[in-house]
Amino acid sequence: MAKPKIATTSLAGCFGCHMSLLDIDERILALAEIVDFDKSPLDDIKTFTGRCAVGLIEGGCAHEENVEVLRDFRKHCDVLISVGDCAISGGIPAMRNMVPLQECLQEAYVDGPSVHNPAGVPPNDPDIPLMLDKVYPAHEVVKIDYHLPGCPPPADMLWEALVALLNNKPLDLPYELVKYD
Amino acid sequence: MSEALVTAVKDICQAHECDRTRMMDVVQAVNDKYGYVSSEAMDLIAEQLSTHRVEVESVVSFYAFLSSKPKGKVVIRLCNDVIDRLQGADRVGQAFVEELGINFGETTPDGQLTLETTPCIGQSDQAPAVAINDVIIPNVSSDKAREIVRELRQHMDPARLVKQHGDGNNAHPLVGSMVHNNIRKRGDLLFTPINRGEAVRKALAMSPVEVIRAVKTARLRGRGGAGFPAGMKWEFTRGAPGDRKFVLCNADEGEPGTFKDRVLLTELPDRVFAGITIAGYAIGAEEGIVYLRSEYRYLIAFLESVLEQRRKDGLLGRNILGKEGFNFDIRIQMGAGAYICGEETALISSCEGLRGDPKNRPPFPAQKGYLDCPSVVNNVETLCCVTKILELGPASFNEFGSDRSSGTKLLSISGDCKQPGVYEMPLGVTLREVLEQCGGADAAAVQVGGASGQMVGPKDYDRKICFDDLATGGALMVFGPDRNILKVAHAFMEFFVEESCGYCTPCRVGNRLLMDRLEKIMAGLAEPADLDYLKELGQTVKTCSRCGLGQTSPNPILTTLENFRPVYEAMVKEETQGFQATFDLAQAVAEAEKIAGRTSVHAHA
Structure with a gap:
């Protein structure tokens, strides 16, 4: 029987959650024994090659392409997991939700004290995805099956969650892995 | 800071002996005088009452009828309760907006008139209703709304808007209100002629413990909705250690769709005050407080006069009816527009001059209530029942009602029925009987117990209104077949x-x-x-x-x-792709499309 496949993506995130996944250290070898990685920045596969058992979502949706990728994940994955606070609540990028989009762009690309932009207008190449009016957490765009909180979630939490899921076992995380104070 | 303000605030604070637990009265007096409580006034109040400014500000900001910003001389508050809305409050609101040229929450540029909405003001049987300062105008139409504004612009005196008095004591010179009692059914207990002083006299002939036993024998349960046995509550309070105890009467009738306490206070205030006095005697208290909701402020002069008469008649004050050592008096505490203050521990907070925050329980008010003293909090109707129990004797009271729910219950009926109003029905009556009486037999749904109650349909119409089946504080909102x-x-x-x-x-x-x-x-x-x-x-x-x-x-x-x-x-359907139907990409990128001057490739695919 073919190994189940895992896909991962970082939307409006900082890749910190992916770093945390790499922090499972040598256990990544064990993981590679039981799963294949499909679309993911870890193996640089750009498009889905088939149906996946699990999709890990880092980051929320800040622009239209994030939405497209997330919907693509939903179509291809049996189980979708929001990993980390940006996917779950929008996180740091969502701080712009209090500010109108026009003002955000103006400050980031024109008026900001460290900005060097002789053109004086925000970049507008047709290849740049259009921003959304605000940053949306993943579960407001597609249905999400599980949420793993943390900034980032500890490597052990990600490991335990994947092992439980792939073995069809209930996930029983020790308190130490889900407390953040 | 003006001298006049300093003097005025000082006078107000000193009239309340600079007692910080009387903060509600102080800020309300300032609010009445100036139309709002300014930042300077808050500082002065804090100084006078030897407390922190934040204490003052937290009270002013909590209550809907207090304001930290200037408002018009006349504030028009349209009731936006669901019943009022079904009876056309939205059209009335539109008329006010058009005639005043301002939106809700705004004040006219000349600073004269403010327009607001407010939750249920206890007039659902004569909806839509509007409160103009303390004057209640029931049955408002959009035409009438325009008339009201035009007239106010001429004389700015809400009292002159009252054209025709309501029935009963609503026409009393100290009430002078257009409100109607709409008592549709008088039962054999509460709405009966009163022999002033009889109940208190009978109570004082017994020992306090015997009075409590009588209330227990009558199996009186709280009429506010929760149905806690009143005698037991009194017994706990009597037994609690402490020299100073209080009786609090909950007249903060804020549950949407409830208005029966308003009618009791209008028509039978003596029965209410007698009940409070008897409770005081039973638990060993010397002080009683009626917490009256702000929406019923038009009754306060009348209620004060009734209290004054009772003092003259020896029914309040020192050595009541010659009973050596039984001293008791009652004061009225005005609320300021907060539904939560109908909850007994929030009510106590408010009486203490605080925000209307509920307190943790335990300790229960019976142990630690008002000013940390053992306190009884009873509903207006419960206290009327107490008076009736003493008048009749507990056994006769017991004859009314059903097995475990003795007595009658006042029902406030509103909505899609021919005769909305107050009905006194024996407990244990079926919902169907009630609906037939009020002309609402074709109801598709009935909300029993106000907003926090339950919505039932025809299959439940044979259930009984009593504490063990359909429990209610008295509100029945009837909804016809066309309602959503x-x-x-x-x-x-x-x-x-x-x-x-x-x-x-x-x-x-x-x-x-x-x-x-x-x-x-x-x-x-x-x-x-x-x-x-x-x-x-x-x-x-x-x-x-x-x-x-x-x-x-x-x-x-x-x-x-x-x-x-x-x-x-009928309103839900399965989404097969796992997407959230509430997320609309086209809408989410619309702003960016406008800014960038190009269209999204994804949103319009």
Whole structure:
């Protein structure tokens, strides 16, 4: 029987959650024994090659392409997991939700004290995805099956969650892995 | 800072002996004088009452009828309760907006008139109703609304808007109100002629313990809705250690759709005050407080005169009716527009001059209530029943009602029925009988117990109104076959979101999430799983909230979900791709498209 496949993506995130996944250290070898990685920045596969058992979502949706990728994940994955606070609540990028989009762009690309932009207008190449009016957490765009909180979630939490899921076992995380104070 | 303000605030504070527990009276007096409590006034009050400014500010900001910003000389408050809305309050509101040239929440540029909405003002049987300062105008139409504005512009005197007095004591010179009692059915207990002094005399002939035993024998249970045995409450308070004890009468009738206490206070204030006095005698208190909701302020001069008469007659004051050592008096504490203050511990907070935050229980008020002294808090109707028990004797009281619910119950009936008003019915009567009497037999749904109660349909019409079946504080809102049940539930949720005190998260956030999800369903964007979500979250809010508000606020949704499930099911459909129907990419990128001057490749695919 073919190994189940895992896909991962970082939307409006900082890749910190992916770093945390790499922090499972040598256990990544064990993981590679039981799963294949499909679309993911870890193996640089750009498009889905088939149906996946699990999709890990880092980051929320800040622009239209994030939405497209997330919907693509939903179509291809049996189980979708929001990993980390940006996917779950929008996180740091969502701080712009209090500010109108026009003002955000103006400050980031024109008026900001460290900005060097002789053109004086925000970049507008047709290849740049259009921003959304605000940053949306993943579960407001597609249905999400599980949420793993943390900034980032500890490597052990990600490991335990994947092992439980792939073995069809209930996930029983020790308190130490889900407390953040 | 003006000298005049300093003097005025000082005078007001000194009139209340600079007692910080009388903060409610102080800030209300300042608010009355100036139309708002300015920042300077808050500093002065804090200084005079030897407290922190934040204490003053927290009170001013908490209550709807107090303001930290200037308002018009006349404030028009349109009741936006669900019953009022069904009777056309929205059209009336539109007329006010057009005639005044301002929106709700705004003041006319000349600083004369302010327009606001307010939750149920206790006039659902004569809706839509509007409160203009303290003057209540019932049965307002859009034409009348325009007339009111035109007239106010001429004389700015709300009292002159009263054209025709209501029935009974509403026409009393000290009331002078257009409100109607609408007493549709007088039972054999409460709405009977009163022999002033009889009940207190009979009580004083007994020992306090015997009085409590009489109330227990009559099996009197609280009429506010919870149905706690009154005699037991009194016994606990009597037994609690402490020299100073209090009787608090809960006249903060804020549950939407309830107005029977208003009628009792208008027509039978002596029976209410007698009940308070008897309670004082029974538990060993010398002080009683009536916490009167701000919306009933038009009754205060009349109620004060009744109290004064009772003092003259020896029914209040020192050595009452010659009984050596029994001293008791009653004062009226005005509320300032907060539903939560109907909850007994929030009511106590408010009486103490604080925000109307509920307190943790235990300790219960019977042990530690007002000013940390043992206190009894009883509903207006409960105290009327006490008086009647003493007048008749407990055995006769017991003859009314059903097995475990003795006596009669006043029902406030409003909505789609021919004769809305107050009905005194024996406990144990079926809902069907009540609906037939009020001319609402074709009702598709009835909300029993006000906003926090339950919505039932025809299959439940043979159930009994009593403490062990359909328990209610008295509100029955009748909804005809054409009404949209989801809209009604939504109106109740809007009310709770507004009235949550915000102290605990399950209530502050949970009610909001419930309302959002209900809106998703009403917009046709929901899935069957959303119904499970509502049920689960509703249970969580009920279980985890700190006081009665959050413990009951999910009821409109939970009971409509249970009794009218097909209405919900017709609005949901399974989404097959796993996308959220509420997320609209085209709408989310619209702003960016405008800024960038190009169209999204994804949104319009």
